[in-house]
Amino acid sequence: xxxxxxxxxxxxxxxxxxxxxxxxxxxxxxxxxxxxxxxxxxxxxxxxxxxxxxxxxxxxxxxxxxxxxxxxxxxxxxxxxxxxxxxxxxxxxxxxxxxxxxxxxxxxxxxxxxxxxxxxxxxxxxxxxxxxxxxxxxxxxxxxxxxxxxxxxxxxxxxxxxxxxxxxxxxxxxxxxxxxxxxxxxxxxxxxxxxxxxxxxxxxxxxxxxxxxxxxxxxxxxxxxxxxxxxxxxxxxxxxxxxxxxxxxxxxxxxxxxxxxxxxxxxxxxxxxxxxxxxxxxxxxxxxxxxxxxxxxxxxxxxxxxxxxxxxxxxxxxxxxxxxxxxxxxxxxxxxxxxxxxxxxxxxxxxxxxxxxxxxxxxxxxxxxxxxxxxxxxxxxxxxxxxxxxxxxxxxxxxxxxxxxxxxxxxxxxxxxxxxxxxxxxxxxxxxxxxxxxxxxxxxxxxxxxxxxxxxxxxxxxxxxxxxxxxx
Amino acid sequence: xxxxxxxxxxxxxxxxxxxxxxxxxxxxxxxxxxxxxxxxxxxxxxxxxxxxxxxxxxxxxxxxxxxxxxxxxxxxxxxxxxxxxxxxxxxxxxxxxxxxxxxxxxxxxxxxxxxxxxxxxxxxxxxxxxxxxxxxxxxxxxxxxxxxxxxxxxxxxxxxxxxxxxxxxxxxxxxxxxxxxxxxxxxxxxxxxxxxxxxxxxxxxxxxxxxxxxxxxxxxxxxxxxxxxxxxxxxxxxxxxxxxxxxxxxxxxxxxxxxxxxxxxxxxxxxxxxxxxxxxxxxxxxxxxxxxxxxxxxxxxxxxxxxxxxxxxxxxxxxxxxxxxxxxxxxxxxxxxxxxxxxxxxxxxxxxxxxxxxxxxxxxxxxxxxxxxxxxxxxxxxxxxxxxxxxxxxx
Numbered sequence: 001x002x003x004x005x006x007x008x009x010x011x012x013x014x015x016x017x018x019x020x021x022x023x024x025x026x027x028x029x030x031x032x033x034x035x036x037x038x039x040x041x042x043x044x045x046x047x048x049x050x051x052x053x054x055x056x057x058x059x060x061x062x063x064x065x066x067x068x069x070x071x072x073x074x075x076x077x078x079x080x081x082x083x084x085x086x087x088x089x090x091x092x093x094x095x096x097x098x099x100x101x102x103x104x105x106x107x108x109x110x111x112x113x114x115x116x117x118x119x120x121x122x123x124x125x126x127x128x129x130x131x132x133x134x135x136x137x138x139x140x141x142x143x144x145x146x147x148x149x150x151x152x153x154x155x156x157x158x159x160x161x162x163x164x165x166x167x168x169x170x171x172x173x174x175x176x177x178x179x180x181x182x183x184x185x186x187x188x189x190x191x192x193x194x195x196x197x198x199x200x201x202x203x204x205x206x207x208x209x210x211x212x213x214x215x216x217x218x219x220x221x222x223x224x225x226x227x228x229x230x231x232x233x234x235x236x237x238x239x240x241x242x243x244x245x246x247x248x249x250x251x252x253x254x255x256x257x258x259x260x261x262x263x264x265x266x267x268x269x270x271x272x273x274x275x276x277x278x279x280x281x282x283x284x285x286x287x288x289x290x291x292x293x294x295x296x297x298x299x300x301x302x303x304x305x306x307x308x309x310x311x312x313x314x315x316x317x318x319x320x321x322x323x324x325x326x327x328x329x330x331x332x333x334x335x336x337x338x339x340x341x342x343x344x345x346x347x348x349x350x351x352x353x354x355x356x357x358x359x360x361x362x363x364x365x366x367x368x369x370x371x372x373x374x375x376x377x378x379x380x381x382x383x384x385x386x387x388x389x390x391x392x393x394x395x396x397x398x399x400x401x402x403x404x405x406x407x408x409x410x411x412x413x414x415x416x417x418x419x420x421x422x423x424x425x426x427x428x429x430x431x432x433x434x435x436x437x438x439x440x441x442x443x444x445x446x447x448x449x450x451x452x453x454x455x456x457x458x459x460x461x462x463x464x465x466x467x468x469x470x471x472x
Numbered sequence: 473x474x475x476x477x478x479x480x481x482x483x484x485x486x487x488x489x490x491x492x493x494x495x496x497x498x499x500x501x502x503x504x505x506x507x508x509x510x511x512x513x514x515x516x517x518x519x520x521x522x523x524x525x526x527x528x529x530x531x532x533x534x535x536x537x538x539x540x541x542x543x544x545x546x547x548x549x550x551x552x553x554x555x556x557x558x559x560x561x562x563x564x565x566x567x568x569x570x571x572x573x574x575x576x577x578x579x580x581x582x583x584x585x586x587x588x589x590x591x592x593x594x595x596x597x598x599x600x601x602x603x604x605x606x607x608x609x610x611x612x613x614x615x616x617x618x619x620x621x622x623x624x625x626x627x628x629x630x631x632x633x634x635x636x637x638x639x640x641x642x643x644x645x646x647x648x649x650x651x652x653x654x655x656x657x658x659x660x661x662x663x664x665x666x667x668x669x670x671x672x673x674x675x676x677x678x679x680x681x682x683x684x685x686x687x688x689x690x691x692x693x694x695x696x697x698x699x700x701x702x703x704x705x706x707x708x709x710x711x712x713x714x715x716x717x718x719x720x721x722x723x724x725x726x727x728x729x730x731x732x733x734x735x736x737x738x739x740x741x742x743x744x745x746x747x748x749x750x751x752x753x754x755x756x757x758x759x760x761x762x763x764x765x766x767x768x769x770x771x772x773x774x775x776x777x778x779x780x781x782x783x784x785x786x787x788x789x790x791x792x793x794x795x796x797x798x799x800x801x802x803x804x805x806x807x808x809x810x811x812x813x814x815x816x817x818x819x820x821x822x823x824x825x826x827x828x829x830x831x832x833x834x835x836x837x838x839x840x841x842x843x844x845x846x847x848x849x850x851x852x853x854x855x856x857x858x859x860x861x862x863x864x865x866x867x
Contacts (some may be wrong), residue, residue: 001529001533002533005533005536005537006492006496006533006536006537006540007529007532007533007536009489009492010489010492010493010496010536011493011536013489014486014489014490014493017486045526045529046526046529047523047524047525047526047527048523048524049524049525049526050526118525121526183475183478183479183482184474184475184478186478186482187477187478187479187481187482188478190481190482190485191481194485213577217578217579217580218579220579220584221578221579222579226578396578396632397630397631397632397633397634398578398632398634400632401560401561401630401632401633404559404560404632405559405560405561406559407557408557437473438473441473441474441477442477445477445480445481448481449481449484449485449488452485452488453488456488456492456540456546457546457549457550458550459537459540460537460540460541460542460543460546460547461543461546461547461550462537
């Protein structure tokens with residue numbers, strides 16, 4: 001079930017809101033139980049077959065959390081920690097990577113059977129959440145949760161269950177048992193949710209259609225101009241798709257009194273690749289930073305060791321996104337750029353005019369998304385070749401058509417990728433006059449309601465509605 | 473003010489969800505979307521498999537999308553909004569000043585030249601077999617290529633949109649060569665229309681098919697070729713033998729239908745009547761039908777569609793004019809046959825028409841062997857020229 005569906009909007013969400021808010025606030029446990037039951041049902045809708053994977057992940061992390069808790073003998077705590085890591089990473093290895101490794105070993109001459117495994121929805125996200133819980137408990141950064149239902153609620157909480165953001169246990173630890181749902185939080189959550197819904201339905205889906213058309217066009221038909229339009233469209237699609245999901249998750253969380261960390265911070269205004277990764281999928285990059293990069297030694301070590309640490313992180317980041325060489329190459333591409341910025345051209349880049357730095361960053365990012373989107377390496381290289389004129393020549397009318405056909409969406413994408421909302425809020429913040437106050441208070445809400453209407457229109461009349469990050 | 477705005481926001485959001493939920497649940501279920509010309513998703517059945525792999529939820533989401541509250545109204549609102557935004561293509565229809573044309577995506581639904589050649593050769597082999605079947609009893613076979621709307625008006629596409637011009641030409645050339653190598657008679661109607669000055673009025677402005685005028689000229693061109701090559705004698709009607717009557721009804725072509733009839737190009741449908749009436753009897757699928765070749769509307773207020781001609785697609789239709797001195801004909805192929813049949817029967821004793829998409833009683837060759845029509849004509853548009861499937865006549 002996706003948030004941007006009639007099933008979710010008109011059936012799941014109203015039913016949950018009704019039952020949840022019918023339970024008096026003082027019965028926190030009962031409210032949590034309603035939320036957990038609906039979260040598990042939400043996951044069940046994605047396929048009953050996958051439910052045991054989620055439930056076993058919850059159970060193992062709960063038990064390992066008990067073992068890893070402070071106060072126990074160090075050996076027991078280490079068993080808890082390593083058991084959780086072995087189970088979580090083992091599950092990922094089996095469900096996500098077994099087929100990939102078997103295929104590649106077979107290509108080297110092995111005779112292994114290639115397992116046909118269906119990837120359980122959201123496994124990468126809930127596995128990382130479960131791991132972060134046990135590691136935080138082991139490190140003493142979070143208290144061990146004795147109530148298994150609350151561990152289940154943390155791991156399975158539906159807003160972030162299948163596509164993130166990756167919520168740290170410490171972020172919601174207190175709010176699981178002690179949070180305040182109120183009108184202000186609820187309406188803010190609704191506004192945030194509707195902005196996400198609008199981004200998804202009005203921008204990401206349209207850009208997705210353009211990108212899908214370009215990426216599935218045979219290379220001999222793909223002109224450079226068309227390929228670039230397709231790549232830029234995918235650049236917008238992946239941002240608006242994923243950030244929309246995060247917006248909706250954050251908004252839904254807030255309706256129920258949870259406060260999740262931001263996952264995106266206008267990444268496309270970055271002036272370097274390093275800055276881009278501080279603004280993009282923040283919950284994933286900070287997860288790798290805190291649980292992989294720093295434990296490996298981070299940057300407080302020799303240059304060689306630092307390069308090794310970065311290489312491990314980016315190889316894993318690429319692999320986390322999918323079991324394919326395109327993702328490995330995608331991670332490698334960013335590793336090269338980040339190493340370059342750190343050790344080679346970073347200082348020179350800082351001296352360049354801002355527009356040039358921005359162009360450099362966007363070029364690097366757009367090219368990276370081609371690797372990310374292509375189904376395999378040959379397709380990626382064909383597409384990249386077409387972008388540089390080695391397909392159907394430099395230009396054809398298709399790019400012009402796509403620009404003319406979707407001109408409102410292109411303009412909206414450019415504006416929505418920039419912190420226009422923040423600029424407007426800053427401008428209005430200092431003004432005392434009534435119109436400014438009215439605009440500050442009402443404009444986001446009215447805009448959100450307009451987005452709800454437009455999104456519903458798109459929902460009822462369109463059919464293209466995939467979420468990219470569901471596949472991870 | 474903050475609290476009022478928060479209350480307003482919450483009430484509006486929850487009110488919207490409640491209203492949309494009630495309208496969706498209370499909506500009279502529909503099975504077909506007329507304007508989209510498709511069957512709407514049915515309520516899915518829960519099975520062990522669909523629950524297990526999550527496909528039940530996907531099917532349910534599709535069902536709810538198709539049956540959402542106010543869907544038909546919203547389709548109109550969306551289409552109208554797209555028109556107001558001056559999108560060059562709306563609902564896959566290219567909007568030009570004079571015509572509504574289909575959008576043809578680049579690099580899709582087309583194949584390379586070598587594949588076209590291979591397909592053409594396969595198709596030509598199949599057609600050669602049909603020709604041989606007819607020849608067993610002295611019958612004559614001809615394959616006719618008619619230009620569909622995008623092929624006839626390919627110059628009307630904006631420069632930046634793909635019109636499949638090169639591909640259409642490749643298909644017709646390839647098919648022509650493959651048939652010539654096998655001595656199968658072939659007629660390219662677009663080339664003939666071009667030789668006549670490419671009259672605008674032969675192709676519809678709002679539909680994939682030709683107009684009645686175009687159908688009549690196609691009839692004449694085909695019959696002249698058949699008469700010249702087959703040796704059969706039959707009357708070929710000229711313009712002075714028929715009258716065209718324009719219907720006052722609003723015509724909704726398939727392109728206008730896709731645009732929910734929000735854009736019209738003021739085209740009317742015509743019917744053709746012979747100056748000298750030819751009495752006939754008609755059967756559809758073996759059952760007697762009224763002796764009428766047009767499905768005329770009940771009143772002038774009713775919309776008419778291309779189904780006016782022959783009443784749309786029938787698996788098998790036979791029109792018998794009871795003139796034993798004349799030869800018989802079998803026409804099969806695309807819906808382009810429908811308008812042409814409205815005049816063709818006038819030249820023959822018996823006219824058989826098969827729509828092989830629906831006719832399953834016997835194979836085409838068996839039908840030909842059983843009925844032994846003197847003349848067999850296959851009419852296909854450029855889009856389907858080398859395709860054996862559907863109306864291609866493959867056994």
